[in-house]
Amino acid sequence: MLKLATWNINSLNVRLPHVLDWISRHEPDVLCLQETKLEDAKFPGDALREAGYHAFFSGQRTYNGVAILSRAPAKDTLKGIPGLDDAQQRVVSATIAGVRVVCAYVPNGENLESPKFQYKMNWLAALREWLRGELVRHPRLVVAGDYNIAPEARDVHDPELWAAKIHFTPPEREALHALIGIGLTDAFRLFDQPERSYTWWDYRMMAFRRKMGLRIDHILLSSALVPLCASCTIDVEPRRLERPSDHAPVIVELRV
DNA sequence: ATGGCTTCATAGTGAAGA
Secondary structure (H helix, E strand, C coil): CEEEEEEECCCHHHHHHHHHHHHHHHCCCEEEEECCCCCHHHCCHHHHHHCCCEEEEECCCCCCCEEEEECCCCEEEEECCCCCCCCCCCEEEEEECCEEEEEEECCCCCCCCCHHHHHHHHHHHHHHHHHHHHHHHCCCEEEEEECCCCCCHHHECCHHHHCCCCCCCHHHHHHHHHHHCCCEEEHHHHCCCCCCCCCEECCCCCCCCCCCEECCEEEEEECCCHHHEEEEEECCHHHHCCCCCCECCEEEEECC
16 A cells, blocks of 8 residues: 655745654555755754655745655656746655656736736646646655645635635646546545545634645546545644644555 | 734844644
8 A cells, every 4th residue: 555645845944843643653654745945055954854754855945845765765766847947946746656647836826817827837847748647657756735726615714705716727627637638547536535624724713623624636547547546634733833834734545 | 904923134114824
């Protein structure tokens, strides 16, 4: 069984103790991280190595930054989306235990009028067209990360409030739908899940305690992996810690 | 609900996140 998780940790510098604690408890084979916010020279490779993990990462100062931690060494590593000229470090890929893993941090978008929104839409189109080929090259493909998009009304605590807000606007949902349409499946919805299952809660207004969240972190599986998926869960426990990330980890178990 | 909280940045009338 391969246990793979994704977690936007909103600064690996601040959250390293949480990450070390979490991997010692859950012992994932693979952990995809987003928003490390660290340039590569400051990546805590030693601490993670002591915890038993290899790390492949692509970071920058202050913003963005992604990493794939794995118990086994990662093969055929790749940074970024080939053909997309993007200064922001948002994608790393690697093959672990015969599974191709893409760790993605999709742009936020800010709002419909922002230039960042067009960047988000262009970025998602580039990701989709690249992954179309990756699915052919790697039948066992996982695309895990922070998509900054809630797919359905049940993934939003108040769909009417969020209808025109970033993360749940029609063009964003269409873009996620089109990405899924190339042959991917949202692992979370393969299984019965509790109502009000979310992966992100605003730091403000006691949103977590009031269950005011969004499900915007996803693990997408290629069709060959769908029948091999044994579970998909969200672990809300780290959100209860002191100085938590505003995101919770999503975990899949694959029979590979 | 123009807010709210957190991070990293600089020392701002902060910027960006989600």
